[in-house]
Every structure is written in structure tokens, then in C-alpha cells.
Amino acid sequence: MEILKALYRRARVLILDEPTAVLTPQEATDLFRVMRALIDDQRTSIVFITHKLHEVFQVADRIVVMRQGKVVGSVAPRDATGESLAALMVGRPVLLRVDKGPARPGEVVLRVRDLQVLSDRGLPAVNKLSLEVHAGEILGIAGVQGNGQTELVEALSGLRTPVSGSIELLGRNVTRANPRQLVDAGEAHIPEDRQKHGLVLSFPVADNLVLRSYERPPFARGFQIVREAIVQFAQRLAQEFDIRARSRARSRDGRPADFGRARGGAEPGRSDRGDVSRANCRDARFGRCDARAARVRDGYRAAARSG
Numbered sequence: 001m002e003i004l005k006a007l008y009r010r011a012r013v014l015i016l017d018e019p020t021a022v023l024t025p026q027e028a029t030d031l032f033r034v035m036r037a038l039i040d041d042q043r044t045s046i047v048f049i050t051h052k053l054h055e056v057f058q059v060a061d062r063i064v065v066m067r068q069g070k071v072v073g074s075v076a077p078r079d080a081t082g083e084s085l086a087a088l089m090v091g092r093p094v095l096l097r098v099d100k101g102p103a104r105p106g107e108v109v110l111r112v113r114d115l116q117v118l119s120d121r122g123l124p125a126v127n128k129l130s131l132e133v134h135a136g137e138i139l140g141i142a143g144v145q146g147n148g149q150t151e152l153v154e155a156l157s158g159l160r161t162p163v164s165g166s167i168e169l170l171g172r173n174v175t176r177a178n179p180r181q182l183v184d185a186g187e188a189h190i191p192e193d194r195q196k197h198g199l200v201l202s203f204p205v206a207d208n209l210v211l212r213s214y215e216r217p218p219f220a221r222g223f224q225i226v227r228e229a230i231v232q233f234a235q236r237l238a239q240e241f242d243i244r245a246r247s248r249a250r251s252r253d254g255r256p257a258d259f260g261r262a263r264g265g266a267e268p269g270r271s272d273r274g275d276v277s278r279a280n281c282r283d284a285r286f287g288r289c290d291a292r293a294a295r296v297r298d299g300y301r302a303a304a305r306s307g
Contacts, residue, residue: 015047022145106135115165117151125151157189205245206234
């Protein structure tokens with residue numbers, strides 16, 4: 001619809017920002033066919049923005065790679081590979097293939113039975129869904145946006161109350177547990193929209209990293225927050241997960257005072273790394289994730305291997 005509106009206005013330059021994010025593979029193929037027809041007729045020039053490397057090779061005549069707000073490379077598709085583009089994107093060699101051994105599932109840690117969940121409009125979004133997740137296992141759920149994934153995640157995270165069915169976490173019925181109770185029980189949630197639901201944008205990055213554990217040692221002594229412990233923890237995770245903040249301020253006596261801010265401070269698109277590190281700091285047994293960074297993906301595999 002947006003493309004039709006642009007063509008009706010006789011746009012000569014069409015900028016498409018992640019246009020396939022909510023499309024099925026068939027719909028994406030149809031979009032690429034329309035794009036190529038526009039180019040072949042020499043009526044329109046297209047800027048196609050995506051993080052999906054296979055789409056770049058499928059549609060682009062020339063590829064420009066940006067990193068940290070700067071152009072770091074410009075190549076023709078025939079002169080590039082997925083590995084070379086990924087290395088330009090992140091600034092280091094990247095293994096695009098997941099290096100994983102055979103799964104060795106253990107006991108069931110999450111069991112969902114006949115779960116029914118309604119959408120915000122009161123319509124069925126999840127209909128009698130049942131699944132099991134074992135220790136040491138990564139369970140993938142595939143589907144186009146709008147087919148119940150959001151409602152399922154919210155039900156599993158205590159953000160939406162199921163109509164019926166049951167959820168068991170580590171043998172405990174948590175069907176109607178709230179988010180804090182689920183975190184304490186060993187669950188971690190990395191949301192789809194991390195800027196909206198995973199961060200308090202007005203807080204420093206350091207405070208965001210301890211949102212689930214700020215009231216416990218070593219970050220608190222009784223009712224008193226131990227600021228230095230929080231900032232040192234954040235600095236360690238920033239190094240480990242490549243979390244980038246605007247500043248790492250220090251107080252007059254040289255001790256850590258702050259660690260940037262989430263609003264405009266943490267690099268957009270890297271909030272998933274903060275979420276992963278924050279989830280890990282609570283020793284979660286079960287987590288749901290939506291992240292693309294290779295380093296974070298390796299962390300998932302390591303977490304699965306550890307059970």
C-alpha cells in the first residue's frame with residue numbers, strides 16, 4: 001500500500017526501510033519482483049535498507065554498508081560474500097553458520113498445556129497451544145507477525161493472563177504468576193521491542209542492567225543501593241557484550257559515577273545485548289529471545305549447553 005501511494009505521487013526515489021519485516025517469504029518475493037519492474041522501466045530509483053544479507057544479494061545492484069553512522073564499504077554483489085558483508089557490518093570476522101553440536105535435552109523445564117490467550121481486541125490469539133522445553137534445549141517458534149507470538153510471549157512472561165490452560169516452570173504452576181514471581185522462579189524475558197518494553201530510556205545503562213536484581217546483593221545493602229557495584233557490573237558487561245553508551249562518567253574522586261543513558265546513549269539495535277546480559281545476571285533457567293548479534297547467539301548456545 002505504501003509503495004502504491006508513493007508511485008501515485010510519482011516518486012522518483014523510493015526509500016524502503018526494512019520492508020520485508022512483516023512479510024512472508026512469498027510476499028517478499030512478490031515485492032522484489034515489483035521493485036525490479038520499477039527499476040527496469042527506469043522510472044524509479046530505490047534505496048533498500050535491510051539487515052538480511054540474502055535479500056541484499058537478491059535485489060541490490062550496489063551494496064553500501066554502514067556502521068556506527070558511517071559508510072564503511074561499498075561493493076557490487078558479485079564481489080561480496082555474506083561473510084565479508086557481515087564483517088563490515090560488525091567490524092570483525094563473523095561465522096554465519098551456527099557452530100553447534102548435537103542437542104542433549106534434559107528434564108522438562110517449561111510445560112504449556114492447552115493454553116488459550118486473547119488478543120487486545122478480545123479475539124482468540126493462542127488456541128489450545130501445548131509445548132515442552134527441556135533443559136539444554138533451544139526451542140524455535142516460527143511465524144509471521146500477528147499470528148499469536150506476541151500474546152504467547154506475554155502469557156509466558158506474566159504480562160497477559162491466559163483464558164485457560166496451564167503453564168509450569170520447573171515443576172511449579174505459574175499460569176497466573178506476575179513478572180517478578182517468574183523472574184524469581186528462574187525465567188528471563190527478552191522482549192520483541194526492547195526499546196519500548198526492555199529498557200527505561202530515561203535511566204542510565206547501568207541501572208537498566210540491574211532492573212531485575214537491584215534490590216539484592218551486591219547491588220544493595222538492606223534499603224541502600226550500592227552505586228559503585230552497579231556501575232562496575234555494567235562496565236564488565238559492556239566489555240563482554242559490546243554495549244555502547246555515550247559516556248562512562250566518573251566522580252571527582254575517580255570512582256564510577258554513571259554509565260551513559262539508554263535514551264540516545266546506548267547504540268540503537270544493541271539493546272538486545274543489554275537484555276541478554278541482564279537476563280544472565282539472574283542465572284535464569286529459561287529465556288525467550290529475539291536477537292541477531294553473533295556474540296549474543298553464541299551466548300544462547302553456551303546457556304543451553306549449561307542447562
